[in-house]
Structures are given as C-alpha cells and as structure tokens.
Amino acid sequence: LAKTTQxxxxxxxxxxxxxxxxxxxxxxxxxxxxxxxxxxxxGPRFIIQGYKTKVTNEVASLFIPADRKSSTLSLPRVSLxxxxxxxxxxxxxxxxxxxxxxxxxxxVLVKP
Amino acid sequence: xxxxxxxxxxxxCKSGTSVKIECRSLDFQATTMFWYRxxxxxxxxxxxxxxxxxxxxxxxxxxxxxxxxxHASLTLSTLTVTSAHPEDSSFxxxxxxxxAGEGDIQYxxxxxxxxxx
Numbered sequence: 001l002a003k004t005t006q007x008x009x010x011x012x013x014x015x016x017x018x019x020x021x022x023x024x025x026x027x028x029x030x031x032x033x034x035x036x037x038x039x040x041x042x043g044p045r046f047i048i049q050g051y052k053t054k055v056t057n058e059v060a061s062l063f064i065p066a067d068r069k070s071s072t073l074s075l076p077r078v079s080l081x082x083x084x085x086x087x088x089x090x091x092x093x094x095x096x097x098x099x100x101x102x103x104x105x106x107x108v109l110v111k112p
Numbered sequence: 113x114x115x116x117x118x119x120x121x122x123x124x125c126k127s128g129t130s131v132k133i134e135c136r137s138l139d140f141q142a143t144t145m146f147w148y149r150x151x152x153x154x155x156x157x158x159x160x161x162x163x164x165x166x167x168x169x170x171x172x173x174x175x176x177x178x179x180x181x182x183h184a185s186l187t188l189s190t191l192t193v194t195s196a197h198p199e200d201s202s203f204x205x206x207x208x209x210x211x212a213g214e215g216d217i218q219y220x221x222x223x224x225x226x227x228x229x
Contacts, residue, residue, distance in 0.1 A: 032216075034217065041223065042222055042223060043116075043118070043207070043221050044207075046217055046220075099146070099161065100218060102155040103155060104155050
C-alpha cells in the first residue's frame with residue numbers, strides 16, 4: 001500500500017482558497033488517489049477521486065502531476081464549516097488491493 | 113454520492129455484554145464492506161474486510177473471536193463486539209465499496225460511539 005504524507009495542520013480564512021498537498025512517492029500504476037473529509041464524531045465523507053491530471057467537482061479540484069507522486073486538493077472559497085480533517089489516500093482497485101490506509105490527515109482550521 | 117447507514121450511532125453497555133453494530137448500503141450493492149476503529153484525536157484504523165458470502169479478513173492484531181463480522185447480504189454487514197470491556201470503548205465506523213468507473217469509492221457510515229462501563 002502506498003504511504004502518504006500530508007501536512008499535519010493548516011489555517012485559513014473564510015473566502016480563501018485552501019490547497020493541501022499530499023506526497024505518495026511509491027504510488028503504483030493501478031492506484032487511485034482519493035480524498036475524504038471528516039468532522040468530529042462523524043464518518044469520513046468522500047470528496048474527490050482521481051488518477052491523473054485534473055479532476056473537478058462541485059466541491060473541490062484535484063491536481064495530479066504527470067509523475068503522480070503527489071496530488072493537491074484545492075478547496076475554493078472556504079467557509080467556517082470547512083473546518084475538518086482531510087485525508088489523502090492511495091489504493092488500487094478490486095483485486096489489486098483497495099484497502100484504505102488512513103494516515104494522520106490534515107487538520108484545516110478556517111477562521112472568520 | 114451513495115449512502116451508507118450505520119446503526120446505532122451511540123451505545124452504552126456493561127462490561128461483559130455483547131454489542132451488535134449494523135452497516136447498510138442503502139442505494140447500492142456492496143460485495144465488500146470494511147470496519148474501522150478510531151480513538152480520539154487519532155486516525156482511522158482498519159480492523160477487517162467484510163466479504164459477502166465468505167469469511168471476513170482481519171488485520172493483524174485484531175481478534176476475530178472478539179470482533180465477529182457477518183456479511184449475509186449485498187447490503188448488510190454486522191460487527192459484534194463480544195464480551196465488551198472498557199478498552200473496547202471507541203468510535204467504530206463502517207464503509208461500503210462502490211465500483212465507480214475506473215476506480216472505486218468507499219462510502220462511510222456515520223459511525224458508532226461505543227462506551228463500555
């Protein structure tokens with residue numbers, strides 16, 4: 001399973017863009033990159049998933065360089081309610097091994 | 113996204129009793145579900161992989177006789193904490209895997225807070 005490294009914490013202000021970079025140097029060819037958000041005492045919520053280049057949905061964007069050894073989650077114009085822990089995970093699909101190994105995540109604090 | 117329901121959300125029990133937690137995928141079928149455990153201020157730790165119609169696969173260090181997993185249908189997996197003790201008090205979270213195009217996504221339940229007295 002590819003190990004991930006991400007900042008322990010980040011502070012931001014309402015209305016700003018937050019970018020969280022995750023390193024996954026030993027990502028395998030069939031691994032996907034998935035990001036989750038977790039609030040206290042709740043299960044993680046799926047944000048976005050990608051394999052390469054850029055993926056965008058109504059919540060966030062995910063930027064993946066050509067070598068795929070890192071990825072950046074971009075949260076546009078954050079609000080106070082975006083204060084949470086964000087996890088970057090790398091795993092393969094089906095038989096390739098898709099167990100998710102959670103690292104420490106990044107605690108994002110959005111200030112008024 | 114897909115919805116995973118977990119029940120109960122909170123349970124208090126006496127030491128020595130057993131507690132069952134249910135995990136249901138509401139709008140998709142899940143051949144594979146996962147059970148995690150999370151202590152305060154820590155990350156999620158995978159306990160076991162639940163496979164429909166077969167035995168669960170436990171992670172190293174997780175006692176299979178202590179944490180019984182049953183995945184009887186494509187939408188339901190249960191975790192039973194047998195003879196619970198205070199050290200089993202934790203936040204238990206399940207997830208169900210949905211195949212999504214080239215990748216697949218795990219959707220998580222809301223979690224179950226277990227307090228053993």
